[in-house]
Amino acid sequence: MDFSALTSFVISWQSLVILAVFGISLLIATYSTYAERVVAAFLQDRVGPDRAGPYGLLQPLADAVKLFTKEEFFPAGANRGLFVFGPCLAMTTALMASAVIPFGNTLLLGNGEVVRLQAIEVNIGMLYVFGVVSLGVYGLMIGGWASNNKFSLLGAIRAAAQAVSYELAMGMALIALLMVTGTLSLRQIALQQYDGLWNIVYQPLGFIIFCVCAFAETNRTPFDLPECETELVGGYHTEYSSMKMGLYLFAEYINVFVASAVMSTLYFGGFSFPGEHLLYNYLTASQSELFAHNVVTILGTVTLFAKIFFFIFFFMWVRWTLPRFRYDQLMRLGWTMLFPLAILNIILTGAFILFFGNKEAKLDVSKEAAPTEIRTVARR
Amino acid sequence: MLLATPVAYQPADYLPIIIQFGLALAFVAFSMVVSHLVGPKRHSKVKDSSFECGIESVGNARTPISVKYFLTAILFVLFDVEVIFMYPWAVNFRELGMFGFVEMLMFMGLLLAGFYYIIKKGILKWQN
Amino acid sequence: MLSIILLSVSGLANLFLGFLRSNRVLLPAVMLVLAVVLAINLIGFDTGQLADWNASPYFAGMLTFDRYAQVFTTVMVLTVLLLLPFSQKFVQDGNPNLAEFYSIMLFSLVGAIMMVSYNNVLVLFLGIETLSIAMYVLAGSDKSNLRSNESALKYFLMGSFATGILLFGIALIYGATRTFDLAQMGVAVRALPAADPGMTPMLYIGILLMLIGIGFKISAAPFHFWTPDVYEGAPTVFTAFMSTVVKTAGVAGFFKLLTIAFGGDTSGFWLPTLTAMLVLTLLIGNVGAVAQTNAKRMLAYSSISHAGYLMLALVALNSETLSKTAIFFYSLAYSLSTVVSFGVLALVHDQRQRDDYDSLNGLAKTNPLLAFAMTVSMLSLAGIPLTGGFFGKFQLLSAATAEGYIGLVVFALVMSAIGIYYYLRPIIAMYMKPAEEGTAAPVPVTMLQSAVLVVLVGLIVLMGVAPGLFDGFLA
Amino acid sequence: MEQTIPEVIRTVPLQHYVFFAAALFSIGVLGVLTRRNAIIIFMCVELMLNAVNVLLAAFSAYRADPNGQVFVFFIMAVAAAEVAVGLGIIVMIYRNIQNTDVNLLDRLKW
């Protein structure tokens, strides 16, 4: 690859966006730990962390410092290399996943440059997310196996079995969505919902399945059997301490973040919000198109984050509300309920599209959404 | 047939992914190194022994585990491949129309037959 | 085509039939299905339009069920049909997975049929895999028996290795010819040296790799080494399946491939390789078989040598009709004889728990029928007149002679002279050695089994006495 | 749709794909021939299959002929079936001899 591309890229706005996305996901991960406690406290009607800083807002930083300064521990008979590699892998994959998520439409700069509020737009974004996220389970596996501890091993195996079981149903649910959208690019999916109905309307069942699977994939309660302290002490991270432990925790929260983002993009219109074209038209009446477009874009980004935060909250809400499954129940749910449901969903979707839906594909907004096109989209 | 939009991507377009990968790697490495340097190191025989709720750990930790897990994995492989077959179909669903739909119904029929078979075979009976 | 559908559907149905409490219905059910398929094929024989290579194509011409396919389908279905009764041991043992075994056999049969009716390399590949993967399972079907496990593993590793090589060959050839369709591939291959000389090395490497894969699949030397172990370790019935159906499908399928795709002047490139493989195969098969003390292992080596004989037809592919007929005749005779020999071995093994030569001692006294059937099959395998094996061998030889491979023919004859030595050993054991203590009791044989044995022997002798009846299907 | 594919791929010359696939394939073959652990042999076989997939995909892209990619799909499916069977066999053996070293399998002489 020629380096001119590299250099020209590094000094472009796009690289800024990447940095932003990266930082945001880390930030959200950090503060999720805080949020988790606050939500827990709220749901259990008690006071959460409130010492470090106002409302304990500095708590995460304190945690970080603590994690860094803790002794790192290697259990006897552990495979050191893999022991370290496990959490690293988990974290890396988690951080990678957010690359293709469209956090907003384009920003138009004065010099006519167009900046996508998305690290990178690839036509197979959805597959990318899947691939990277499902890599994450290797981190758990490796870590659990490497720590030479029965609990860890069991946790790891559970994590793997659970992950694969629910990935099936998840993929199937996704296929139904694909039949509606006809593309794998997250950005296009979002743009398709830019005007008109969100996919949740077409895919209620699919969303439910997807959501359940997302819980399972991120090992959140009620599916947190890989790390359920009541049975397995700490599950796969029983033997972990200091920042390695921290990486596992972060990875989990980042996955939650990504899952929320994906869900909101796929089913809840991504960075689109009701009445955006009205606003656009209103603004263009007084201001320049450039300004109008950017305002709409920024608002869209904000809405997207709103949706994401809601889903993160939803994750925590469920965690502190629902009890944990038994393992065989978990498996049975995944295999004998979600899987057939997903297939049913596919068949229903297909039948619906064929018999009621419009035959030609949804409007293909594959080209870079420059303001003019956006307007056409919006006005239609 | 091919999973591609009319936009012609150049390999350079995938550069951001590499960059993000680099960032992630950097962060991870950083945290690892720092925690390694900063943290105290006081080893002892007992402390290093793997955790078993305080009692002596017995036997090899990496014991063979229930074959059910292997079965699950194998089944996943099988069914996931079927799912792979569905992706291109789903993307081109409208182009294929009724023909594709019927074909896929057959396909799923066979899939469900196998599914029913394994359920009946007791793959998910974790009790025994 | 109907046979393929019928077999696969019944295979599925059979799986669910397995959930019934008693699995005694399975064997009759499967045999019934096979009989029906056999009948369908036999009825179809006089439909003249099937006579050429590609009649009535299916799936956009990827699969054609022509006379060629029909003839070999008949051979294989007949083989399996006559082989099944010897699997009754499973029924008696109340084996929980019986239904699976039968279904897998049906599925692998489907694969075999695809291998002889394909018209597109993709279908060939699918057929091979359907067949092989099923066979991996069957080889290991005796779960508690370590030998069976081991043979399964070896068969699996070697088989998938071969698949990889075959596929790489296919990929390279695809790169060179831009098609998977057999006929187009043939055209492209013949045109290539002129059209795109840059591609020819890729093509040739591809062909060589495919040959290697083929060698593995039909266990031709030097890619035969897995065969004895696998054949010895696998349950005898499935060994018989492997050594009959797999070989027939393999040789027939690859004959089609080589003739249509790589025939003509291209063959000048790979024929020497194939010939060398043939010579080596015959040598190793026969010499190896002489050294054995275990009847089953001897049959394994002999099956290697028979692969060698069948390769004579591959080498002589330019006189097409002769070779086709020869392959048909030989594979039929060979399959029937092999079924008999393995069937008898299976029965003896069930009672005496061993399958070395001495376990056959005095069989003539205790079970005259078994001994006689075994004798006939041995003579047929040895190619002695009065049995089908003779005319099979004769046709192969005359095909090779017609192509002018006199040296090969003489070599093959010398080899079969060696073969006679080891084929006589079971006969000697049965007729001329006294029964040892422990082998004195007669081997239990059900009515069905003896009936099938009689039918098989009848067919073998009929082929040997009135070969005209089996003549001219592929003319 | 087909004619658009080549520009995508042709930024990398075909030979690179061929050499890459050949290298992968050779690695797989060597692994099969030299390694002694059944699982690793098995993985090497899978490696060979994937080398084939790469090659087929590359060719089909350069030839603007989808058949190659269809073939890849089938190879994937078959490979999955092989994985299923193969793992089953290996697990079965492991449960019998607590090992997957093919050298230990000497009940039958090679």
Place this chain on the structure above:
Amino acid sequence: MLTALLLILPVVAALLLHFVRGSAARALALGASLLELALAVYAAFQFNGVYSQTNPTLELKYHWLESAGIAFHIGMDGLSYLLVLLTAFLVPLILLASFRHNYDNPSAFYALVLFMQTGLIGVFVALDAFVFYFFWEVALIPIYFLAGVWGGERRVPVTLKFFLYTVIGSLLMLAGFVYLYYMTGVNGAMRSSDLDAFYNLTLSTQEQSWVFLLIFAAFAIKMPLWPLHSWQPDTYEQAPAPASMLLSGIMLKMGIYGTLRWLMPIVPQGMSVHVGWIMVLAVIGIIYGAIIAIRQRDVKRLIAFSSLSHVGLMIAGMFTLTDKGLQGTVIQMLAHGVNVVGMFFIADVIERRTGTRQIAELGGLTRRTPLLTVCFLVILLGTVALPLTNGFVGEFLLLMGVYQFNPWLGAVAGLTIIFGAVYLLRMFQRVMLGPDSSFSETITDLTGSELAVLVPLVLMVFWIGLFPGTFMHISEPAVNKLLVLINR
């Protein structure tokens, strides 16, 4: 049709024998073989004008492998007829001889003998190369089982040796036939393995000599020609008496017949290349057989080696390629068949009475066994080729032929008569006359059934000896035709 009947009858009988036991089996077997004999004799009248007949008659031809141009083509000319007659004449006697033994599973034994008869007759009447090869092997299988199952204690290795020898030979023959068969199609003609098609072949001398070697290997092993004989004595010794009779009396003639019918006329030039060393080997065989025979202690082995020596003479005579030589060979085939069967039978009779075949242990048996002595003497003299016995005619003609071919060889070959006289008479003198042995008093004379075997043989000895014309006329036209073909 009659020919086919000759082929089918024994098989049918053999199959039927599967269902009957005991005396019924014997009756059936004997009856079938006698019926066969009757058919064979009837065949003589069937083709009248047989004496002028050159082309095979009583033909039958139907497509066997149409696409390959192989037909099931059978028929008889004088040469074939004589051998068919010999077979049909000897088999009943052999069966009769076997009745004295109580083999286990006798009906299987008889069935195999009859099955063997089919094979032998098939070989003699085949007019298509592959039919010939087919029956050639078919004749081999039953004799293998006869010798292997009912033979002496060293039977297994011996029969294996015999089988392998023969089969390797016949496979080489098959190679030769396949080549000829292929050559019939070179000039675009439809390939055919018919005898006439082979006769019409025109091959280079080089090809011919190769084909000759391939095919002659089989025949030489069967005859056997000297260096290839090593299977013979063991097999004769180990096989049960009836099997030995079949082997030496009939089967051995297959080789000679094959040479006459399937070798000489087809590849004459190729043969003429090799005649020289074959003659030498044959003569060596004569001397070798005789000398070894002299040194034998065991009656059966002695007979075996004497037969080797006689066969050597036949081969030598045959390869002179003169009408005398060929006619002599034909007559000698009959005579030798009769004699050797008789000798083996007598050896069997004595063994059954005394329980030994060692010449040293026997002696002075004549006193109580006049009939045995007479029959023995007659057949012995026949073998020695005393004038007026059957042996004389053949050997005389053969020796004349060899002498014409090469006086020195003739002279050496002439030794066979002297040697023969020496060892045979010495044996007779020691076994029958000589000092008394423990058996001299106890031994009993021939029984009725044994007489039933020996009397026909004795009569035949004199018939051939006194009226050889009967048979020579039958074979003459065929032989002349052969000569024409050979000298083309």
